[in-house]
Amino acid sequence: MNNEFDIIKKYFTFSDSRDDVLIASGDDCASVMVSEDKQLLITVDTLISGTHFPENTRPEDIAYKSIMVNLSDLAAMGATPAWLTLAITLPEIDEDWLSRFSITFAEILKRFNLSLIGGDTTKGALSITVQAMGLCDKAKVLKRDSAEPGDKIYVTGNLGDAAIGLRAILDHLNDDALQSCVSRINRPEARVLFAQELTSCSKCAIDISDGLVADLGHILDASHCGAKILLSNIPVSPGARYYFDKYNEAKTDWSMLLTQGDDYELCFTASSEHDSFISELAGKHGLLVSCIGEITGSDAMEFINRNGETEVITGTGFKHF
Numbered sequence: 001m002n003n004e005f006d007i008i009k010k011y012f013t014f015s016d017s018r019d020d021v022l023i024a025s026g027d028d029c030a031s032v033m034v035s036e037d038k039q040l041l042i043t044v045d046t047l048i049s050g051t052h053f054p055e056n057t058r059p060e061d062i063a064y065k066s067i068m069v070n071l072s073d074l075a076a077m078g079a080t081p082a083w084l085t086l087a088i089t090l091p092e093i094d095e096d097w098l099s100r101f102s103i104t105f106a107e108i109l110k111r112f113n114l115s116l117i118g119g120d121t122t123k124g125a126l127s128i129t130v131q132a133m134g135l136c137d138k139a140k141v142l143k144r145d146s147a148e149p150g151d152k153i154y155v156t157g158n159l160g161d162a163a164i165g166l167r168a169i170l171d172h173l174n175d176d177a178l179q180s181c182v183s184r185i186n187r188p189e190a191r192v193l194f195a196q197e198l199t200s201c202s203k204c205a206i207d208i209s210d211g212l213v214a215d216l217g218h219i220l221d222a223s224h225c226g227a228k229i230l231l232s233n234i235p236v237s238p239g240a241r242y243y244f245d246k247y248n249e250a251k252t253d254w255s256m257l258l259t260q261g262d263d264y265e266l267c268f269t270a271s272s273e274h275d276s277f278i279s280e281l282a283g284k285h286g287l288l289v290s291c292i293g294e295i296t297g298s299d300a301m302e303f304i305n306r307n308g309e310t311e312v313i314t315g316t317g318f319k320h321f
Contacts, residue, residue: 070084077136151295152294160240180238214261
């Protein structure tokens, strides 16, 4: 094996394909069908070794995360994932690495009924670029500019686990109690199925990739409004609480939890009339969903602590440059 065509044929040619894929490989472009009542949503993310995942990360985890971070973007707009492209840059041809990466990649494709319809391979420092495409009913696309004063603000899952997991890896904290947090940095879970039904009651969502402060800030900027967040309502996992108790003198570091990113949970808004529906939807999907505050008519994001005082959260989110 000594060229890109051998790599593609052996590791990235999968037999399963969606019915709406007309051409997946063999021509210069892929070809797919999109029905008239659907919108096509497209997102792309690049993961670079040493920046988006530690250099010793297992290929299985890299494959998993490279797809999930893109599916999280699609989920944030209520889309059903359909197709992927993959551009992979490798320092060398390592067949064991490729085999392990490919097996997990194929498992996620099958799980979400996705088709890999194209991509590229080249030599260089390890990086993975996945472009994901999905479909959503035209009238149900979730957008950042649709929050309104009075709407409640919700998040799925727990926030900050990935930040603590990364700290555990970098500080070589071989502590079993932190493994759930390490798992969150390596294997985030896109809330795809939940989001598809969320479109029935919400108009506005974003995925939390750069931290709640940065990503909720994007909603507020686009919607020209503010927010009041109750820190006591922020969902914090047992693993995160254990970390602060043992390694941070029992002090909760809100900046760590809310600005360092890699959560890949959803932040969304909805009017209070949908409280019961959201609770039922969370139960149906076995998903923790927390109301953390409210959209306001101001232009500020305000964090309130247990004493009713405004607390300053330092940090603005993951820095891409």
